[in-house]
Amino acid sequence: MRIAFLSDIHANFPALCRALDWAQRNRADRVICAGDLVGDGPHPTEVIRLVVEQKIEAILGNADRKVLALLQAPKKLERRLKKKAHAASAWTALAMGNSERAWLAGLPSEMRFTVEGAPVWVVHGSPVSDTDYIFPSLTPSALAAKLGADRPAVLVCGHSHIPFTRTIAGVRVVNCGSVGRPVDGDPRGAVALCEFFGDGRLRCRIIRLGYPVDAVIADLEARRVRGPRPVEYRTGVKIKDA
Amino acid sequence: VEEVNITRQFVFPPGSSPSGLLRRIRQAGYTPGSPAISRGEALFLDTQDGRLFKGQYRLSIRRLQDGRVWHLSGPSSESRHPVADTTPFPSLPSDSSGIPEQVKELVGGRCLIPLLRLKVVAWDTSLRDPSGDIVALRIERFLAAPPRGRWPKGVWPHGLLTIRPLEGPSDALLHLAAYLRDRVGLLPTEGDACQVALQALDLPEPGAPIPARLRLCADDPLAAAARKVVAQQIWKMEANIPGTLEDADAEFLHDLRVATRRLRSALRLFAEVLGPKRCESLRVELSWIAGHLGAVRDLDVFIQNLHGQAERLGDGAAVAGVLAEELDRRRVPARSALVAALTSRRFGALTRRLKALASSSPPRFPRGPQGVPVSEAAPVLLLKAQKRVLKLGRTIGPASPATDLHRLRILCKRLRYACEFFREAFADPASGKDPVADFIESMVRFQDCLGEHQDAVVAIGRIQELADAMVQRGALSPARLLDLGSLIQVQREIANQRRDLLLTLWRRFDKRSVRNHLTELEPRSPAAPRSGAVSAAGGEGGTGSIGPTQRS
Numbered sequence: 001m002r003i004a005f006l007s008d009i010h011a012n013f014p015a016l017c018r019a020l021d022w023a024q025r026n027r028a029d030r031v032i033c034a035g036d037l038v039g040d041g042p043h044p045t046e047v048i049r050l051v052v053e054q055k056i057e058a059i060l061g062n063a064d065r066k067v068l069a070l071l072q073a074p075k076k077l078e079r080r081l082k083k084k085a086h087a088a089s090a091w092t093a094l095a096m097g098n099s100e101r102a103w104l105a106g107l108p109s110e111m112r113f114t115v116e117g118a119p120v121w122v123v124h125g126s127p128v129s130d131t132d133y134i135f136p137s138l139t140p141s142a143l144a145a146k147l148g149a150d151r152p153a154v155l156v157c158g159h160s161h162i163p164f165t166r167t168i169a170g171v172r173v174v175n176c177g178s179v180g181r182p183v184d185g186d187p188r189g190a191v192a193l194c195e196f197f198g199d200g201r202l203r204c205r206i207i208r209l210g211y212p213v214d215a216v217i218a219d220l221e222a223r224r225v226r227g228p229r230p231v232e233y234r235t236g237v238k239i240k241d242a
Numbered sequence: 243v244e245e246v247n248i249t250r251q252f253v254f255p256p257g258s259s260p261s262g263l264l265r266r267i268r269q270a271g272y273t274p275g276s277p278a279i280s281r282g283e284a285l286f287l288d289t290q291d292g293r294l295f296k297g298q299y300r301l302s303i304r305r306l307q308d309g310r311v312w313h314l315s316g317p318s319s320e321s322r323h324p325v326a327d328t329t330p331f332p333s334l335p336s337d338s339s340g341i342p343e344q345v346k347e348l349v350g351g352r353c354l355i356p357l358l359r360l361k362v363v364a365w366d367t368s369l370r371d372p373s374g375d376i377v378a379l380r381i382e383r384f385l386a387a388p389p390r391g392r393w394p395k396g397v398w399p400h401g402l403l404t405i406r407p408l409e410g411p412s413d414a415l416l417h418l419a420a421y422l423r424d425r426v427g428l429l430p431t432e433g434d435a436c437q438v439a440l441q442a443l444d445l446p447e448p449g450a451p452i453p454a455r456l457r458l459c460a461d462d463p464l465a466a467a468a469r470k471v472v473a474q475q476i477w478k479m480e481a482n483i484p485g486t487l488e489d490a491d492a493e494f495l496h497d498l499r500v501a502t503r504r505l506r507s508a509l510r511l512f513a514e515v516l517g518p519k520r521c522e523s524l525r526v527e528l529s530w531i532a533g534h535l536g537a538v539r540d541l542d543v544f545i546q547n548l549h550g551q552a553e554r555l556g557d558g559a560a561v562a563g564v565l566a567e568e569l570d571r572r573r574v575p576a577r578s579a580l581v582a583a584l585t586s587r588r589f590g591a592l593t594r595r596l597k598a599l600a601s602s603s604p605p606r607f608p609r610g611p612q613g614v615p616v617s618e619a620a621p622v623l624l625l626k627a628q629k630r631v632l633k634l635g636r637t638i639g640p641a642s643p644a645t646d647l648h649r650l651r652i653l654c655k656r657l658r659y660a661c662e663f664f665r666e667a668f669a670d671p672a673s674g675k676d677p678v679a680d681f682i683e684s685m686v687r688f689q690d691c692l693g694e695h696q697d698a699v700v701a702i703g704r705i706q707e708l709a710d711a712m713v714q715r716g717a718l719s720p721a722r723l724l725d726l727g728s729l730i731q732v733q734r735e736i737a738n739q740r741r742d743l744l745l746t747l748w749r750r751f752d753k754r755s756v757r758n759h760l761t762e763l764e765p766r767s768p769a770a771p772r773s774g775a776v777s778a779a780g781g782e783g784g785t786g787s788i789g790p791t792q793r794s
Contacts, residue, residue, distance in 0.1 A: 017424040045413070046420045049372065053270055095413070097373040215423060223416065 001115055002027060005176045005192040007034035007124070007158025010063065011041030011092060012180025013050070015189040018211040019179050020054060022191060032111065034158040034176055035061025035124030038104070040228050041180055042219040044092045048100040060107040061124040061159065062131050067093045068105050088227030095223075116198040118153035125159040133160045140169035147171070154194065154202065161238075163190040165204040174204050180216075181228075187213060187236035248412070250419040252428035253438075254401030260365045260381045263403075263426065270421055271372035274379075278366045282306055284313070285359050285389065286436050289352035290491040292449025300436050301345055301354070312342050355490050356389035357448060358439055363398070368408055369418065375410030377418050379403070386439030400442055402435055403428060450481030450497075458667040464619040465604035465612035468512035471663045473600035475505040476593070487581055492542045495580075499535040502528050505596070507659040511623060515612045516599065524599070527592045534583045537576040544701060545569050551732050561725035564718070568708055620664040621763040627657040628760055635748055640741050644699045647744075651692040658685050661760075668763060681759035688747040695740035698733045705730050 004023035009016050023031050033056055038044035040063070051058055070077045070093040080090035096104070109130065111122040126132040126146045134146070134157050147155070154172045162184045163177025177190030188208040195203045217230040232239055254263075264274050284302040288294045294301050298317045303310055303325060310325040323342040341354070365381040383398040403422070407415045422428045431438070440447055456474045458467050478501035485494030506528045509521040545566050552562030583589055605612055611619055631653045638650055661678045669676045709726045712718040718726075750756070 013420050014424040043417075043420055046417050046424075049271060049417070050421075050425065099372065212424075219416075219420065 001029050001196045001198075003030045003032060003115065003120075003194050003196070004028035005032050005034060005122070005156050005174060005194065006179045007176040008036040008061065008063075008161055008178035008181055009033065009038075009041075009047055010036055010178065010180040011038045011044040011047050012189070012211075012216055013041075013043035013046040014215050015180040015209075015211040016047055016050060018209045019189055019191045020050070020056075022207065022209055023193075026193065028193065031056045032122060032156070033058035034122050034156055035059050035107075035130065036063040036158060036178075037061070038092050038096070039063030039067055040088045040092075042216065042223045042225045044096050045100055048096070048103060052103060057111065058107055059111050059122055059124060060104070060109050060130070063089070064104055064107065065130065067096075068101070071101060086227070088225055091223075091225050091227075112152075116196040117200070118196055118202060120154045120156065121150065121152040122156040124157065126157060127155070130159065134173065134175055135160055135162060136164040136166065136175075138166070138168060138173065143168045143171060143173065154204075156192070156194075163192065163206045165192060165206055172202055172204060177206065181232070181238075182236040183232075183238040185236050187234055248415075249404055249406040250415060250422075251431050251434075252403040252422055253431050254381050254383065254403040254428070256383075256399050256401060258401070263381075264367070266426060267369065267418075267421070270425070272418070273370040275368040275370075280364045280366070281362065282364075283359065283361050286357040287354040288357055288448035289349050290355055290448070290485060290493045290497075291352065292447060292451070293349055293352060295448045297348065299348060300434065302360075302436075312345065314342065314345060352493075353491055355448075355485065358436070358443060358445065359387045359389060359391075360435060360439055361385040361393065362435065369405075371410075371414035371417065373410075373414065375414035376408040377414050378406050378408045380405075382435055384435055384439065386443055388443060388445070400435075400438055402431070402438060446477065446481040450478055452477065458616055458664065460615065460617040460667045462616045462667070463604060463608060463613045464512070464616060465515045465608055467616045467619075467664075467667070468508070468515050469600050469602065469604065471508045471512065472505065472516070472596065475501045475508060476596050476600055479505070480593075483584060487584060489577065492539075492546075495535060495539055495542065499532065499539050502532045502535060503655070504659050504663075506532070507656050508663060510656070511627075511660055511663070514610065520599065524592070524595060527588075527595075531583055531589060531592065534576075534580040538573060538580050540700070541569050541573045541576060543697065544704060545573075547697065547701070551736070552729060554732050555725060555728050561722050561729060564712075564722055565705070565708060565726075565729075568712060568717075616664060616667045620667060621760065624657070624660055624664065624760050624763065627653075627660050628757070631657050632752065632757075635752065638744070638748065640745060644696070644737075647692055648696050648699075651689060651696060654685060654689045654692065658682060658689060661685075677763060678759055681756055684751050684756050688744075688751045691740050691743050691747050695737050695744070698737035698740065701733045702730050702737075705733070 004019075004026070006016075006019050006023075020031065031054065033051065035058070037047055037051060037058060039061075041047075044067075066089050070080060070090055077090050077093055080086040081094075109124070110127075111120075113120055121127065124130040126134045127148065127150065128146050132146070134155075143155075152171060154174060156174045156176065158176045158178065160175060161178035161182055163175055165172065165174045167173070174192045174194060176192040177184070179189040179191065182188065182190060186208055188210045191207045191209060193205055193207060197203070213233045216233055219225075220228060220230065229239060231237075260277070268274065283305045285304075286300065286302045288301065300313075300315045302313045304313045312323040312325060314321050314323075321342075321344065325340060345354075362382050362384040365383075367379050369377045369379055371377060381401060381403050383401045385393050385398060386400060387393050405415055405418055405422075419430075423430055433441070437447065452474050456470050456477065458470055462470065479498055482494045482498035482501065485491060486498050489495075506525050509516065509525050509528070513521040548562045548566055548569075552559040555561065631650070634646070634650050634653060638646060661682050665676055665678050665682070668678060705726055709718065709723060713723065
């Protein structure tokens with residue numbers, strides 16, 4: 001069975017379309033999103049509609065949770081709109097329709113299932129929390145601390161926007177990277193494809209997919225989304241505010 | 243969230259069907275309304291200089307089921323006026339009386355030229371977004387043909403899909419636009435059907451604006467910039483040839499002549515980087531066609547000025563009619579020779595050679611100034627041309643011979659053309675500030691004065707020659723002859739007035755503040771010259787050696 005894992009779409013519709021086209025062409029049986037569907041990008045509504053249309057299974061990410069929390073606190077939302085650093089989350093909260101908000105709020109925070117006998121655990125950040133990170137430098141002891149008593153065959157995560165796949169202490173750790181906001185210096189979106197062969201064998205790889213960055217930048221400007229910078233999309237590097 | 247209320251357009255591929263597209267959109271949660279299909283035919287019109295296009299107006303005569311209408315669409319409105327004339331479609335009404343007042347105001351007295359014909363099938367429907375908002379969707383498929391050309395056969399080759407918000411905020415439009423672009427894969431476009439058709443037929447837009455790919459950048463190496471300048475002028479030439487052949491508007495001929503002049507000037511300016519021998523031989527050929535163009539254009543200008551100048555004669559103004567008749571007679575063979583030249587194999591070969599030069603690759607290993615960027619090379623070339631103008635201009639006085647003034651005019655034109663070639667490389671794209679605009683303006687004032695003087699001098703000779711010919715034929719009465727003498731006197735007065743004005747305009751042009759517009763363009767860091775750069779190329783004085791060999 002082939003499963004395409006994606007994460008951190010961040011409301012980047014062209015990048016999601018590219019990732020789904022690729023998954024379809026490569027005969028993925030399931031597509032699973034490890035959170036952060038919205039936030040930062042200009043297409044929250046389009047992304048959620050397409051995820052619903054394509055029946056993509058998804059969990060909630062910290063950016064999604066932040067957007068939903070803002071909807072519960074109108075005064076905070078108003079304050080955030082005025083601050084450039086957080087304006088994108090507030091914009092996203094207002095840009096989504098009621099049906100998209102309701103769908104997002106109904107997402108689980110993690111997903112556990114078994115494929116061809118292999119237990120798979122999908123989280124956004126790490127099993128500890130959706131804001132905790134799993135980087136390629138993860139050590140066996142750190143992984144054991146994060147997993148606690150659980151020992152899945154595959155641990156799928158996102159959040160760090162740095163894709164990798166490694167076997168650590170017998171657990172295959174797959175960080176899908178980011179479809180819509182890569183920050184590892186490669187502006188192309190990242191997707192992880194895992195093939196479960198049924199006899200305990202497993203093959204996972206990270207695929208990088210280019211998408212029309214100019215279209216996203218044009219939409220950021222057209223929809224007046226404040227916060228994300230065009231250069232970050234072009235270079236795949238996150239620029240911190242001074 | 244602020245409202246962004248605009249329409250979005252996409253290219254609708256020839257092989258696609260509207261119903262197939264609707265099926266796909268329905269999957270995304272949209273609910274389509276029932277479609278309406280309409281058919282029509284349109285003849286688009288504009289002036290020679292593209293006044294309507296520049297103002298984002300589109301004017302067409304449309305054939306509908308219940309008759310013909312003038313259709314004018316603008317940036318913010320659309321209007322229809324019935325066509326009263328009985329001229330069959332797609333011919334133009336026989337006179338301007340039927341043209342709507344609004345159109346007359348927009349074109350400002352210029353005549354309307356047919357651009358192209360379109361046969362359109364439009365498919366309209368509405369789409370209800372999952373949130374309940376409604377978007378209007380229009381798919382136009384069309385055939386395009388030149389005004390007198392045949393319709394293409396086969397499938398409808400062009401299509402445009404337009405969406406606009408109908409009910410509710412424009413969010414639904416933006417969502418659908420993103421879906422059509424990213425999921426369906428339609429290509430966004432900004433042009434309307436007329437622009438798409440012009441591109442498809444490889445016809446320039448009215449007024450022949452220079453395409454973006456041919457615009458100069460400050461970083462362009464001089465060899466590439468020279469090719470772009472040549473290509474720009476070929477573009478202008480080709481845009482005006484059909485109109486010149488049809489004699490639809492005298493301005494086609496004028497613009498064609500200006501383009502050939504600029505081309506000759508560019509070949510002279512860039513001879514060193516494009517190859518001196520090649521440029522020289524092309525200039526010779528361009529001089530040949532310029533001779534034919536000049537023969538007709540000079541008559542056009544003379545006839546145009548004649549009536550105004552003859553007004554000064556009072557009762558004798560009727561002589562203008564006699565002269566104009568004679569000039570019109572002479573224009574016929576001159577125009578026939580021009581048409582023969584423009585349709586000749588020699589002109590075809592010249593065009594091919596010019597295009598080959600413009601499309602040739604710049605040298606991989608540039609030598610001398612070829613690799614120097616425009617921002618560094620242009621100031622040197624401009625200062626050199628300015629130096630020539632100043633050298634001759636400072637010797638000019640009210641008593642200077644007409645030949646010297648004419649020579650000065652030619653040098654001024656070369657300098658002006660050179661400034662205009664490079665101006666876009668120096669313009670600030672953010673503010674739109676053009677550092678040579680004031681310089682060009684002061685030069686144009688002086689140059690126009692020189693031009694009017696030269697026209698008067700040429701007119702004196704021409705009237706004398708016409709008078710001789712008409713007297714020999716016995717076609718001129720003594721009274722008319724006296725009127726012609728008075729007309730010569732009018733020309734002399736014009737020439738003298740311009741001479742009196744010359745010195746004042748020259749002083750304004752030769753002011754330090756005006757001259758500095760060019761010196762300030764010089765690169766700021768001469769301490770680090772490039773390999774083969776301007777100063778290293780060896781040359782006269784401090785201005786370097788970029789540019790053509792000076793010819794007497």
